[in-house]
Amino acid sequence: MTISRRALLGTGAALGLLTACGSNTGREGGSGGKGPRLAQWYHQYGEPGTEQAVKRYAAAYRKADVRVQWRPGNYDEQTAAALLTDSGPDVFEVNGPSLDQIQGGQVVDLTDLFDGVRDDFNPVALAPKTYDGKIWAIPQVLDTHLLYYRKSLLADAGVRAPRSMDELVDAAKALTTKKVKGLFLGNDGGAGALGMTPLYAAGLSSVTEDGEVGFDDPAAARVLGRLRQLYADKSLLLGAPADWSDPSAFTQELTAMQWCGLWALPAVREKLGDDFGVLP
Known part of the structure; x- marks a missing residue:
């Protein structure tokens, strides 16, 4: 079967908190990994060092060429608009996903990725990512x-x-x-x-x-x-x-x-x- 990159890795709530290095925006050049080229979006975190840590994490991932975009401004509106097009991110951080995004096919069922590790996640954190018995996003961070x-x-x-x-x-x-x-x-x-x-x-x-x-x-x-x-x-x-x-x-x-x-x-x-x- 063939599936698009977005269908493969579209998630709400982002993946791991970190992902390449220095001043690279992700728009040119990526992690250097072989395999599919993936666009990964984050909102602009204010804490010093976060962007560098994210890009360092991406650079170390060798199974795909991960291109990180650190996006300032109104991130939620940018993401929502991009997901309506064919040029949106493959992996993205979102405070959700929303029911509209799930029903509109903008995110995919990630339940299988939790096999063997589901107990590592707080059930309270998983509940908002679960709809119709399936998990549609991977909780990235719990902000206290x-x-x-x-x-x-x-x-x-x-x-x-x-x-x-x-x-x-x-x-x-x-x-x-x-x-x-x-x-x-x-x-x-x-x-x-x-x-x-x-x-x-x-x-x-x-x-x-x-x-x-x-x-x-x-x-x-x-x-x-x-x-x-x-x-x-x-x-x-x-x-x-x-x-x-x-x-x-x-x-x-x-x-x-x-x-x-x-x-x-x-x-x-x-x-x-x-x-x-x-x-x-």
Whole structure:
């Protein structure tokens, strides 16, 4: 049987996190491996060294000529558009895949690749990649999100690190001054960064295991109402120079607390020493 390169290796959620070297963009020259030439796309990671590690990994892969593209800008829109054409990537990173991509034949069934190694993957990570009993993407990385807080600012305000949504709202208000906001959840106020996290905090989910609506519950209204209170209290930092995934608003003391990720830990530690803590 003959299959296209995309049908062979099209995945959502990317493959291994790494892939060639130096300033090679992947547009000219590849890994030098023999076999099929494969185009592999990643969004532009901000952490120093990630691109170099990815391309080094690709260069070491000898069964195919892997050409990595490190794509800045709105990666999700770029990928979605490219997959509608015949010149899209063979292997690509995506936060999904979506049901439309599965039903449209833009990704392929990868279930057989999990033979003998399925137990190595967290079932929670595999669930969003599974549809109709088949696995359509290989989980690449689990991004751990955290609430960072300045120990000294909380101590000065007599506030303890929050352990509930109510305590978070109260702490953000108490920590807000003329120079510093209490909390940064992103320039959109947290709609993008938090996602379903507020529902999880209320013991709910967007969709139940049996496929029913999971947020039709008074607890959902209550927890989202508490987030609304952050706006009413003017406790949220909005319009920061960089969005929530970058810790600069926190390290530049624009906010006393920030929702960010584990990836920011080295930068935060370098700037603030031990004057910070984190909470799940």
